[in-house]
Amino acid sequence: MTVVNSPSGLSQGVKMQTFQAWWVPESGREDQGGVQTLRIDDLPAGDVLVRVAYSSVNYKDALAITGQGKILRRFPIVPGIDAAGVVVASDQEGVTAGDSVLITGCGLGETHDGGFAEYVRVPADWVVPLPQGMSPRQAMALGTAGFTAALALIRMEAAGQTPALGDVLVTGASGGVGSIAVNLFSNAGYRVIAVSGKEQAEGYLRGLGAAEVVSPDALGLSERPLDRARFAGVVDNVGGPLLAGLLPQIEEYGNVASIGLAGGVKLETTVMPWILRGVSMLGISSANCPRPLRLESWRRLGGDLRPQDPEGFVTREVELDGLRDAAEAMLARQVTGRTLVRVGGDAVA
Ligand SMILES: NC(=O)c1ccc[n+]([C@@H]2O[C@H](COP(=O)([O-])OP(=O)(O)OC[C@H]3O[C@@H](n4cnc5c(N)ncnc54)[C@H](OP(=O)(O)O)[C@@H]3O)[C@@H](O)[C@H]2O)c1
Structure with missing residues (x-):
């Protein structure tokens, strides 16, 4: 894919580029959610376009995918409250193509197309730089x-x-x-x-x-x-x-x-x-955590609080087509630790 400096400057070819996402058509039809092909142009407006390497399954995602909780508040929508990957294009000073970043909460996967997709486009103030030395995979092993x-x-x-x-x-x-x-x-x-x-x-x-x-x-x-x-x-x-x-x-x-x-x-x-x-x-309300506290928490997760082995929390790894099974297992209380979602994987990072 062409790396551009600004989403608004995306070439027509890039806007039309297709990608894979877990897509839920409408409220009450979560059972018909599944992997679909979307275009970059289908994504909501935002300052920063990110190619997703990894996401993760949280309890809220399990409720959203199965429709067992009223998590999704706009339709159609791509769920997934977490994403980590690499900036492809940015309108915002301080966020540059090639930066490794993460996004958690803020409405991602609830009111705004989320992380169960190869691309997300979000406002710049949702984007957190990955802590020094932390890979997108490790960031999503932690996630929300x-x-x-x-x-x-x-x-x-x-x-x-x-x-x-x-x-x-x-x-x-x-x-x-x-x-x-x-x-x-x-x-x-x-x-x-x-x-x-x-x-x-x-x-x-x-x-x-x-x-x-x-x-x-x-x-x-x-x-x-x-x-x-x-x-x-x-x-x-x-x-x-x-x-x-x-x-x-x-x-x-x-x-x-x-x-x-x-x-x-x-x-x-x-x-x-x-x-x-x-x-x-x-x-504790992580989704709408004020940005200074959000940055401070990730800074500490990459610093004095950094777990010795973030990937050690991961007990299950799925791709987009494994999301429904992973969500059902989580709600059936069969899951220990974290479920990682490999989207673009290490090739993105
Ligand atoms: N406030 C926030 O910002 C925020 C952020 C993230 C998550 N959450 C909430 O925090 C909770 C944990 O999230 P998670 O992503 O860690 O989910 P999770 O991996 O599914 O963990 C939930 C754990 O709760 C226990 N549990 C499950 N069902 C239960 C039941 N019916 N009765 C008693 N215990 C039960 C199980 O632990 P054991 O089997 O070990 O007992 C289960 O492993 C969820 O309620 C989620 O909505 C809130």
Whole structure:
């Protein structure tokens, strides 16, 4: 493909160039989504055209592909909330053809054609330069999951969390966000208790740094407004009754990063943990994270928080035509760690 400096200066030939994407025709017809041929000209307007090397499957993507959650908010659309690759053309100073970049959230794959495609075109302020020495493949091994786990750590530490306060519990630990959170918190000096419903994930989670691996049933969840304080912090991917049962057991001035809803969106609780123990509930919202915090989180993921082996989180790799199987497996709770999507692959990078 011809490398040009500006999308608006794209030659007619490039605009007409075709590429492959997972395409969902309309709301309620997610079951008819599949790999289709699109043209560059079909992509939404944006300052930066990126050739995608890798994407990844997050829980939100699994809901979008299967239609089990109302994630897609414009039709037709290409889903995929993550993408990493190389800039092909840019209208924006500071972003240049040949740059290695990543995009997560910001509406990608929800309101704007997303990363399950050989090309994405996005506004320049969605684009994050790849951290030094991090390949597109490694970036997508982390993806939204790694970014979100890093946000949890950064926000909890900003609220006073330290390893000296005590153990940090990670729920939904064998999933994408959970696995990376276990590793990041353990690397940062925390004693991590991984909570997982998958017995077979114990070895994997200990390998990532978990000091203990427990099943949710073995936690002794509380129905009392306050109970014996046992945990200094929680990184929660599950929500619902599991989160509600943990809140009465958080130490004074501990923090809870509320990330996920895999176990339910309703939270039945009392104000007691906040008003009698000073517990803080920190909302983590990666998609609309303010840009300075977004850049800071990726800078740290490429620096002091950098996992020793980002690709070690990847337990499954698919191409675009494997997306439906991967999404169904994720929602059936059969997946451990991260699912990488090879789009253009290393040939792009
Ligand atoms: N707030 C944000 O910005 C943000 C960003 C990314 C993800 N999320 C949310 O965070 C959660 C994790 O995302 P992910 O991409 O890591 O997904 P994932 O890889 O599927 O991990 C989810 C994990 O939650 C546990 N789980 C699944 N179904 C469950 C159920 N019915 N009841 C209890 N636990 C269940 C499982 O862990 P075990 O089998 O080990 O128990 C599963 O591995 C999702 O709810 C997702 O929507 C939020």
